[in-house]
Amino acid sequence: MEERVPSKLTGKCFCGAVHYEVADEFLYAANCHCSDCRRTTGSAFKPFAGIEREKFLLTEGEDKLLIFGDQSGHNAHCCQCGSLLYSLVRDGAYVHVAMGTLVDDPSIRPTEHIFVGSKAGWFTITDDLPQYQEHVIAGSDQQ
Ligand SMILES: [Zn+2]
Ligand SMILES: [Zn+2]
Secondary structure, three states: OOOOOOEEEEEOOOOOOOOOEEEEOOOEEEEEHHHHHHHHHHOOOOEEEEEEEEHHEEOOHHEEEEEEEEEEEEEEEEEOOOOOOEEEEEEOOEEEEEHEOOOOOOOOOOOOOHHHHOOOOOOOOOOOOOOOOOEEEEEEEOO
């Protein structure tokens, strides 16, 4: 068996001021239909992928971040173009990368729809992924 070297993925905001690098080792990925995710992205839902914070690295434009929230949890946008790049969650231990900002194709795919109870009425889910009214596991703090 060849040992697989975990590869790095890159991502960036719309204007290119902020760049990041993340290990292709996401622990989970989902499409979140909650109203917060809809508003921060301006979209029907937010596809995001979760990973330990230390596996995520800002490589350019850290001083260009607009942080909405605090040290224990926040959304990080580019202050120039407004792209939502990632969210710091679960007391700062994990990062939820907004998958739309990835440049490279990750190994993981969203495996479920969450917060479908808050879904926009004008959007219809047309795939066969499992749907959850809220979190997948009650009491977990993924967003
Ligand atoms: Zn930008
Ligand atoms: Zn959400």
